Amino acid sequence: MAKRIQFSRTGGPEVLDYVDVEPRVPEPGEVCVRNEAVGLNFIDIYFRTGLYPAPSLPSGLGTEGAGIVDAVGEGVSHLREGDRVAYAQGPLGAYAEYHTLPADKVVALPDDVDVETAAGSMLKGLTVQYLLRQTYPLEGGETILFHAAAGGVGSIACQWARELGVKLIGTVSSKEKADLAKANGAWATIDYTQEDVVERVRELTQGEMCDVVYDSVGKDTWETSLDCLKKRALMVSFGNASGPVEGVNIGILNQKGSLFVTRPSLNGYADTRERLEMMANDLFDMLESGKVKVDIAQRYALSDAGKAQDSLAARKTTGSTILLP
C-alpha cells in the first residue's frame, strides 16, 4: 500500500483525504513513478473546488512531480526502471507516493537538475517557456506586464524575461513580493494594493504601454490588463486566480484598440512528445545554465496538501511550493 491524496466531492481543503491505495501496475505505454517531490499549482485548487471538473470521483489530484521510475509498461523505450524523471501533465494523481501515467508525458532529468527543482518547475517552467517563447515569441526590447510576478510561474517568468532582454513589469501585492520580483529580474514592479496599475504602466512606459500582458488573475484584472496594452497588442489570459473571465463582449477588443486575445494552456502547447521534449530541453537549458533558479520557498508534507493549498490561495506563498511524500 502507498499514500495518496484524493477527493470524493468538490469543496474546500477539507475534502482532501490522505488515504492508502495500491499503486497501479503500468499498462502498455505507461510508467509508474515513485515521487520524491510533488509540485503544488493553482490548477490543483481549480480541480478541488470544481471550477475545472475532475473526469471522475473519487479522484487523485495534481499533475506535477519528480522522482524515480519504479516500473515500466510494455512498449516504453525511452525510460527504464531507476531513471530520474519529471512530469507536468497527464491524469490527476501526482499528490501521491506513486503515480502511474502515460510514459510520453514523462521526461528524463539531466544530472544537474535535482528532483526538488524539477517538481517546482516542470509545470510552471514549461508554462513560461510557451508563454514567452511561443504564444508571443519575445525577441528582446519588448515591454510586458506580468501579473503575480512573485508567484511560482511569475518568479520564473521574471528571470526568463531578463535573459531575453525584455522589460517585465510585474504586479504584486506587497513590498516583500516587489523586492523578490526585482531580485528575479523584473524591470519594474507595481504594488496593485497601493498604486493604479494602468497609470503606473503609462508612466513607466512613457505612454507607450505594453506589447503583451500575461494575466493569470482573471476576473479581477481583465479590463485593467486590456487598458495596459498598446494598440493591436496581445492579451494572454492564462489563469483564474480571482475567478474566471466570463460574459465578455468581444467588442471590447475593438474599443480598447483592435487588440488580440488568447487563452492558452500547457496541454495545448506540449501536445505531442516532440513538442514536450523541445519545451523541456529549453527549460532544462535555462536551469542548467543557472539563468533560471527555482526558489522552493515552501515545503509541506504530502499529508498537509490542504494547508499548502490554503496558503497558495491566500496569496501567502512566493516562488514554488512542493509537497514531500
Ligand SMILES: NC(=O)c1ccc[n+]([C@@H]2O[C@H](COP(=O)([O-])OP(=O)(O)OC[C@H]3O[C@@H](n4cnc5c(N)ncnc54)[C@H](OP(=O)(O)O)[C@@H]3O)[C@@H](O)[C@H]2O)c1
Ligand atoms: N494556462 C496555463 O497553462 C497555466 C499553467 C500554469 C499556471 N497557470 C496559472 O498561473 C497562475 C499562477 O500559478 P501558480 O501556481 O504559479 O500560483 P502563484 O502565482 O504562486 O500564486 C497565485 C498568485 O496570484 C496572485 N493573486 C492575485 N489575485 C489573487 C486572488 N484573488 N486569489 C489568489 N491569488 C491571487 C497572488 O499574488 P499577489 O499577492 O502578488 O497578487 C498569488 O500569490 C494561476 O492562475 C494558474 O492557474 C496557468
